[in-house]
Amino acid sequence: MSAWKLGLSRRLIVPLLALLLAPLTALAHEARPAYLAIAETAPGQYSVLWRTPMLAGMRLPVALQLPQGVRDLRPPQYDELAESRVERRWIDAGKGGLQGKRIDFRGLELTITDVFVRIERLDGAHSTEIVRPSRPYIEVPAPRGGLATAQAFLLQGVEHILFGADHLLFVLGLLLIVKDRWMLVKTITAFTLAHSLTLAAATLGYANIPGPPLNAAIALTILFLGPEIVRSWRGETSFTIRHPWVVALAFGLLHGFGFASGLTALGLPHDEIPFALLSFNVGVEIGQLGFVALILLLLRAFKVLEMHWPLWLERTPGYIVGSLGAFWTIQRVMLIVSGE
DSSP states (O other), X not given: OOHHHHHHHXXXXXXXXXXXXXXXXXXXXXXXXXXXEEEEEETTEEEEEEEEEEETTEEOOXXXXXXXXXXXXXXXXXXXXXXXXXXXXXXXXXXXXXTTOEEEEETGGGSSOOXXXXXXXXTSOEEEEEEOTTSOEEEOOOOOOHHHHHHHHHHHHHHHHHSOHHHHHHHHHHHHHOOSHHHHHHHHHHHHHHHHHHHHHHHTTSOOOOHHHHHHHHHHHHHHHHHHHHHHHTTOOOXXXXXXXHHHHHHHHHHHHHHHHHHXXXXXXXXXXXXXXXXXXXXXXXXXXXXXXXXXXXXXXHHHHTOOOOHHHHTHHHHHHHHHHHHHHHHHHHHHHHTO
């Protein structure tokens, strides 16, 4: 048996465990962003849409604070949706408008959630920014070009998969099953094609799966890989072990709907969706390939250093994949049953 075959099932150890154990009790996509859309309707006047995600039935504890001197033109409106809370306001920011003024997001620094901000001006120019917990405010900028907007969507795609522990565990499970480099290429390519297809379909509005059943189904795909990993350890075979790319293709369709939730939750204007979709998907691929590269580099480092580990420790990542898959499946099914 080649060093490659031995490596993927026997040498994923301690550095990876910290990554996997951190999100133990996380729900899918708990790091999905809040969204602020500001559109200038007249000189110095704006419509404001402030959307905050609901996490396990609770609203994200972040409050929008507009600059001093801003007044409401009419009473705000509030809508409680299944996965978010939406606040709509119509404001007057005075003669100078909002440009150069500061908007704060109180409480954001206590979360792991970003805020996606889109500002549209009266002349049609627009800009897109990402506000992070480390800097929980934005100074309204002058119009920026399309390159900056593409960068914002790309970064959001990278963050979406890197904070999506369920997606990364599924990829890890596949890595523990594949037997050679060529099969790895086929498997990752199949997963990419599949989730890109449903990401596009969901974002463009051609298909949709409600969030709670989708999250449960994604957890079930991870649970499915647990017994397959054990079979591969025992030297047994199955359709999944022989053809992991087929499983990646089939289950990747579900994961694509999960990726789409990170983009559609932003409530983007229809004419911006194709551009956002392309940039976001590229970001997802960069994050996914970065994760795979990290695993392969760890394997290479362990091989060069000739490091050896107890059998139970070598197999811990595989048990984590199956155990978290089971935990998330039960947790998310219970959320469906309880109606939360």
